[in-house]
Amino acid sequence: MCKPRLNTTLIGFKQATTIEAEALTKDATVTVFDAPPCSVTYGYALNDELIAVEFAQLGAVSEWWIKEKEPCSNEHA
Numbered sequence: 001m002c003k004p005r006l007n008t009t010l011i012g013f014k015q016a017t018t019i020e021a022e023a024l025t026k027d028a029t030v031t032v033f034d035a036p037p038c039s040v041t042y043g044y045a046l047n048d049e050l051i052a053v054e055f056a057q058l059g060a061v062s063e064w065w066i067k068e069k070e071p072c073s074n075e076h077a
Helices: 018-025
Strands: 013-016 029-033 039-046 049-057 063-067
Touching: 013 018, 013 049, 018 039, 018 049, 018 063
Parallel strands: none
Antiparallel strands: 013 063, 029 039, 039 049, 049 063
């Protein structure tokens, strides 16, 4: 089984395993986005904020991207 490639940069997101992504998205709202033929792109949101993207292609393993945690600001340093 081949692995699909999402041919776009997702700024603020990092690649993730299926286990990581499914744990993060279990209570999320799912939206289907336009994708190339024989593939699908899902967006997962919590509180109206996109937290994960799944790109799946027919006969391939899904490629997951999850939102990177923002670095903690250290205003008192």
